[in-house]
Amino acid sequence: MKRPTIADIARRAGVSKGAVSFALNDQPGVSAETRRRVLAIAKEIGWTPNGVARALSGAPSHTIGMALRRPARILGVEPFFMELISGVEAELSAREYALSLQVVGDVDAEIAVYRRWWSERRVDGLLLCDLRVDDPRIGVLEELAVPTVVIGAAAGAGSLVSLESNDGAGVTEAVEYLVTLGHRHLARVAGLPELLHTVVRTEAFTEVCAGLDIPPAVTVFTDYTGEEGARATRRLLSSRNRPTAIVYDNDVMAIAGLAVAHEMGLSVPGDVSLIAWDDSVLCQLVHPPMTALSRDIPAYGARAVRKLLELIAGQRPASLADEPPHLIPRGTTGRP
Amino acid sequence: MKRPTIADIARRAGVSKGAVSFALNDQPGVSAETRRRVLAIAKEIGWTPNGVARALSGAPSHTIGMALRRPARILGVEPFFMELISGVEAELSAREYALSLQVVGDVDAEIAVYRRWWSERRVDGLLLCDLRVDDPRIGVLEELAVPTVVIGAAAGAGSLVSLESNDGAGVTEAVEYLVTLGHRHLARVAGLPELLHTVVRTEAFTEVCAGLDIPPAVTVFTDYTGEEGARATRRLLSSRNRPTAIVYDNDVMAIAGLAVAHEMGLSVPGDVSLIAWDDSVLCQLVHPPMTALSRDIPAYGARAVRKLLELIAGQRPASLADEPPHLIPRGTTGRP
DNA sequence: TGACGTTACTTATTCGGTTTAGTGCATACA
DNA sequence: TGTATGCACTAAACCGAATAAGTAACGTCA
Numbered sequence: 001m002k003r004p005t006i007a008d009i010a011r012r013a014g015v016s017k018g019a020v021s022f023a024l025n026d027q028p029g030v031s032a033e034t035r036r037r038v039l040a041i042a043k044e045i046g047w048t049p050n051g052v053a054r055a056l057s058g059a060p061s062h063t064i065g066m067a068l069r070r071p072a073r074i075l076g077v078e079p080f081f082m083e084l085i086s087g088v089e090a091e092l093s094a095r096e097y098a099l100s101l102q103v104v105g106d107v108d109a110e111i112a113v114y115r116r117w118w119s120e121r122r123v124d125g126l127l128l129c130d131l132r133v134d135d136p137r138i139g140v141l142e143e144l145a146v147p148t149v150v151i152g153a154a155a156g157a158g159s160l161v162s163l164e165s166n167d168g169a170g171v172t173e174a175v176e177y178l179v180t181l182g183h184r185h186l187a188r189v190a191g192l193p194e195l196l197h198t199v200v201r202t203e204a205f206t207e208v209c210a211g212l213d214i215p216p217a218v219t220v221f222t223d224y225t226g227e228e229g230a231r232a233t234r235r236l237l238s239s240r241n242r243p244t245a246i247v248y249d250n251d252v253m254a255i256a257g258l259a260v261a262h263e264m265g266l267s268v269p270g271d272v273s274l275i276a277w278d279d280s281v282l283c284q285l286v287h288p289p290m291t292a293l294s295r296d297i298p299a300y301g302a303r304a305v306r307k308l309l310e311l312i313a314g315q316r317p318a319s320l321a322d323e324p325p326h327l328i329p330r331g332t333t334g335r336p
Numbered sequence: 337m338k339r340p341t342i343a344d345i346a347r348r349a350g351v352s353k354g355a356v357s358f359a360l361n362d363q364p365g366v367s368a369e370t371r372r373r374v375l376a377i378a379k380e381i382g383w384t385p386n387g388v389a390r391a392l393s394g395a396p397s398h399t400i401g402m403a404l405r406r407p408a409r410i411l412g413v414e415p416f417f418m419e420l421i422s423g424v425e426a427e428l429s430a431r432e433y434a435l436s437l438q439v440v441g442d443v444d445a446e447i448a449v450y451r452r453w454w455s456e457r458r459v460d461g462l463l464l465c466d467l468r469v470d471d472p473r474i475g476v477l478e479e480l481a482v483p484t485v486v487i488g489a490a491a492g493a494g495s496l497v498s499l500e501s502n503d504g505a506g507v508t509e510a511v512e513y514l515v516t517l518g519h520r521h522l523a524r525v526a527g528l529p530e531l532l533h534t535v536v537r538t539e540a541f542t543e544v545c546a547g548l549d550i551p552p553a554v555t556v557f558t559d560y561t562g563e564e565g566a567r568a569t570r571r572l573l574s575s576r577n578r579p580t581a582i583v584y585d586n587d588v589m590a591i592a593g594l595a596v597a598h599e600m601g602l603s604v605p606g607d608v609s610l611i612a613w614d615d616s617v618l619c620q621l622v623h624p625p626m627t628a629l630s631r632d633i634p635a636y637g638a639r640a641v642r643k644l645l646e647l648i649a650g651q652r653p654a655s656l657a658d659e660p661p662h663l664i665p666r667g668t669t670g671r672p
Numbered sequence: 673t674g675a676c677g678t679t680a681c682t683t684a685t686t687c688g689g690t691t692t693a694g695t696g697c698a699t700a701c702a
Numbered sequence: 703t704g705t706a707t708g709c710a711c712t713a714a715a716c717c718g719a720a721t722a723a724g725t726a727a728c729g730t731c732a
Contacts, residue, residue, distance in 0.1 A: 003455070005688055016712045021690060031710060051456025053688035055388040056717045063436065063458075071426075082418040085437075090407075093439040098449075098458075100399065100436050101421075103429040113434075119339070120387025122399070122434075255621070285591070285621045341718055352682050357720060367680060389718035392687045 004047045012041050024049075055121050064092065064308060065100040065123035067110045069130065078224070079251065079280040080297060084151075087298025088127065091305040111140050118146050125149070125312045127304055131156050131196040147311040149304050153196035154319055161311055162319040163304045167197055169324030170293045171204035174275050177327055178245045179212050182335050183273065186217040187243035189232045189253055193221040198249065218243060222253065229253025233260040237272065244336035245273040251280045254290055258332065269334035279328060288331025295325040340383045348377050360385075391457050400428065400644060401436045401459035403446045405466065414560070415587065415616040416633060420487075423634030424463065427641040447476050454482045461485070461648045463640055467492050467532040483647040485640050489532035490655055497647055498655040499640045503533055505660030506629045507540035510611050513663055514581045515548050518671050519609065522553040523579035525568045525589055529557040534585065554579060558589065565589025569596040573608065580672035581609040587616050590626055594668065605670035615664060624667025631661040 006020045013020065015034060022029040023038035030038070041047075055061060066088070068081065085099070092099055100123055104110040114137070117123045125147035128137060138158040141148050150162035178186060188205060191198045202219060209216045220236065222228035229248060236243055237260065248254035254276030261268050268274060268288060276283050279294035300322055310317045342356045349356065351370060358365040359374035366374070377383075391397060402424070404417065421435070428435055436459055440446040450473070453459045461483035464473060474494040477484050486498035514522060524541060527534045538555060545552045556572065558564035565584060572579055573596065584590035590612030597604050604610060604624060612619055615630035636658055646653045 007688075015710095017689080018691080018713080019711055022711090025690085027690095029710065034710080048451065048455040050688055051452070051458065052388060052391045053717090054456075054690080056392055056688080056719090057690045058717080059690090061458075065434075089437065089439040093441070098401075098436050098438040098453075100434050101425065102434040103425040105429070115384065116387070117434075119384040120390075122387065122397075281618060282621060285618060287623060343718080351680095353719080354683075354721075355681060358681090361720080363721095365680065370680080386718055389687090390720080392689090392718080393720045394687075395720090 003050075004045045005050070006047070008045060009038060009041050009047055012045070013038050060124045060312070061121055062096065063098045063100050063123050064125050064127060064305070064312075065102070065114070065117050066127045066129070067102045067104050067113045069104050069106065069110050071103075079282070080278055083280075083297035084129075084301040087301030088305050090298060091302040095309065097309075107136060111137060114141065114146065115144065118144050125308045127151055127308060128160070132194050133196060133199060135196070147308060149308040149311065151300075151304050153200060154321070155200070156196050157319070161307060161317055163300070163307060164319070164321040165197060165295075165300070166321045166324045167201045168204040170277065170295075171201055172208050173325070173327050174247050174277075174293055175205065175208045175212065175217075177329070178247075178273065178275070178333070179214060181245075181273070181333065183245040184214045184336075185241065185243045185245070186214070187236045187246045188217045188219045189229055189236070189246060189248045189257065190219050190221050191224050191249040201249070217247075222249075224250050224253065226252050226256035229256040230260045233257035234264070237261065237264055237266060243272070245275070245333070247275045247277065249277050251276040251278050251282050251290070251292065254292075255282055255286055258286055258290065268332050273333040273336070275327075275333060277325075283330070291330045291333040292328050293325040294328050295323065299323075339386075340381045341386070342383070344381060345374060345377050345383060348381070349374050396460045396648070397457055398432065399434045399436050399459050400461045400463060400641070400648075401438070401450070401453045402463045402465070403438045403440050403449045405440050405442065405446050407439075415618070416614055419616075419633035420465075420637040423637030424641050426634060427638040431645065433645075443472060447473060450477065450482065451480065454480050461644045463487055463644060464496070468530050469532060469535060471532070483644060485644040485647065487636075487640050489536060490657070491536070492532050493655070497643060497653055499636070499643060500655070500657040501533060501631075501636070502657045502660045503537045504540040506613065506631075507537055508544050509661070509663050510583050510613075510629055511541065511544045511548065511553075513665070514583075514609065514611070514669070515550060517581075517609070517669065519581040520550045520672075521577065521579045521581070522550070523572045523582045524553045524555045525565055525572070525582060525584045525593065526555050526557050527560050527585040537585070553583075558585075560586050560589065562588050562592035565592040566596045569593035570600070573597065573600055573602060579608070581611070581669070583611045583613065585613050587612040587614050587618050587626070587628065590628075591618055591622055594622055594626065604668050609670060609672070610668040611663075613661075619666070627666045627669040628664050629661040630664050631659065635659075 006017050010017045010020045019030050020038050023035040024042060088099060102113055104113055114126060128148055128150045129152060131150060131153045135156055138160060141160060142158055148160050150157040150160050152165050154162040154164040205217050220232040222232050236246060246257060248257060254274055258268060258274055261272055266272055276290050276292040279292035283290035283292045307317045342353050346353045346356045355366050356374050359371040424435060438449055440449055450462060464484055464486045465488060467486060467489045471492055474496060477496060478494055484496050486493040486496050488501050490498040490500040541553050556568040558568050572582060582593060584593060590610055594604060594610055597608055602608055612626050612628040615628035619626035619628045643653045
């Protein structure tokens with residue numbers, strides 16, 4: 001039992017394939033009566049369009065793609081991506097769009113995935129994350145001319161549309177808050193140094209510290225895992241010139257850092273204040289609850305999707321910076 | 337600048353389209369010399385296969401689909417799904433398969449998505465979650481004959497292949513542990529009653545309690561949110577015949593329940609013992625740390641994917657039950 | 673020498689739609 | 703009366719590959 005095609009409908013209705021196509025797609029060129037008959041027959045024999053055939057004639061796929069370059073098993077642990085994806089899905093599902101997600105091992109695999117998706121018309125557009133310094137993906141996507149929205153950093157996005165994450169504002173808010181409390185020796189447990197948003201935050205730190213006339217923050221780079229966060233914290237807290245406050249580039253590391261402080265017999269926030277970048281349930285559950293720079297990540301993802309859909313629709317949305325994060329003071333920050 | 341097709345290669349090489357197709361697909365029918373020349377030209381002019389056209393001739397899409405019927409914004413909060421997806425991705429990415437993810441509002445939308453994906457050859461197979469009592473999706477998917485693996489319950493899966501979650505073993509382990517500690521008045525904060533795995537757990541509870549000669553556990557049904565978990569806990573803990581132990585159907589509710597117990601001035605585990613079903617970082621971070629029924633959810637997802645890929649490859653893998661969850665005793669359980 | 677098999681192709685068809693270029697007929701207008 | 707216009711529709715090309723069927727050239731063997 002093969003599935004019915006428009007040819008079957010045409011035969012039954014006694015008209016040509018072309019007429020059936022016009023009728024089914026609300027094109028002019030058929031009488032109301034014929035259109036009615038064609039639709040009735042289509043319904044009766046259970047015809048559904050074959051999207052592959054449609055796509056061959058240039059129809060959109062109603063799918064956007066996202067490739068993630070990180071160990072797949074981290075996905076379930078790292079709240080940022082899941083929240084981002086949930087926001088993306090929320091926006092897409094309202095438009096009956098699907099999200100194609102693929103985890104890849106390295107840049108080359110990632111680029112290969114983009115090429116394949118685009119060449120096979122599997123996606124109508126892409127969301128690009130984790131921009132790096134001199135990112136080779138930018139050039140490729142510019143050349144392929146895939147509708148793409150870069151999430152995170154604007155600086156390295158080339159001619160692609162971007163939705164910047166406003167990291168500078170976050171740094172300013174955190175540092176000014178700590179300095180107001182009386183801190184002067186700040187440290188930062190940063191993420192991967194090759195990620196553009198790490199660079200942006202580092203530059204912002206340097207600038208803000210200089211502006212407030214305090215020594216530059218000591219920065220330790222990590223890979224975002226709890227283990228490296230703990231190790232970095234241990235190193236900072238046992239150094240001669242111990243910082244009185246540490247800002248972490250994600251919540252997982254901040255929480256690991258808190259455990260390290262306890263384990264070293266230091267009181268938080270008495271001996272050292274801690275701030276997590278990106279809030280999550282985790283931050284509210286630890287003791288004392290973690291002060292955090294919070295942003296509405298699902299909304300961020302949703303906004304990126306809206307931009308992408310505009311781009312796909314042929315408009316040319318402007319690159320812009322997202323809402324700045326806001327500090328939620330909780331129990332891990334206080335006077336030094 | 338149109339993208340090159342095999343016709344362009346054929347023209348350049350001075351052979352027919354058919355010969356080019358043979359050469360590119362390692363089929364016999366062309367000489368080594370011609371094959372070399374064709375491949376060289378293909379590379380030179382940057383030819384990539386057009387997957388849509390291939391698919392029209394019956395090629396697989398290298399994508400599997402998953403539709404989730406729950407508010408998109410919950411996704412980022414509920415650890416179960418994200419861990420499942422991460423396991424799914426881990427397995428898929430090794431095979432260069434993509435995952436198509438779509439959040440839907442209701443069953444009809446979900447079924448419509450499956451029909452569309454399958455009719456448009458967008459996916460080679462499906463993963464089906466959250467099976468319900470008399471689930472209408474089963475019949476549709478059987479009829480469409482889409483390769484499908486049902487995750488969770490086997491009972492209602494009809495002729496579809498399933499990977500059962502072995503909830504019975506979990507119930508047995510939790511209840512026997514509590515009874516050994518001396519508990520006799522158990523309660524359960526369950527999930528949605530229409531979900532098949534809720535039913536399975538409920539039946540297992542009844543059976544195990546009867547077998548151990550203790551009164552049946554009082555069950556309250558919820559929607560898995562922290563709010564409902566808190567409300568259910570409040571109700572149970574203020575009832576005349578207060579239970580001495582509560583088992584929760586997820587971790588979010590268990591943690592909310594712990595907060596409620598504290599708020600009501602009850603000591604945990606002194607006055608009441610709590611067990612979460614599914615372990616997560618959250619369970620380790622609360623005070624006291626939460627006793628939990630743990631399973632390797634990413635591995636579960638990965639196993640389901642392997643089954644699905646076998647099914648897609650034309651094999652007929654057997655339905656089976658997953659590893660049983662194991663209890664991790666922490667601080668929220670003790671003698672009554 | 674002719675029948676038969678290979679090899680290395682070419683030609684034509686197929687997948688299921690969309691789309692363009694007609695075609696036959698009725699009506700309208702100069 | 704001849705011509706322009708519009709409508710409803712048909713026939714055929716097209717999208718880009720895979721593939722079945724056909725063919726010419728060549729070698730082999732009885």
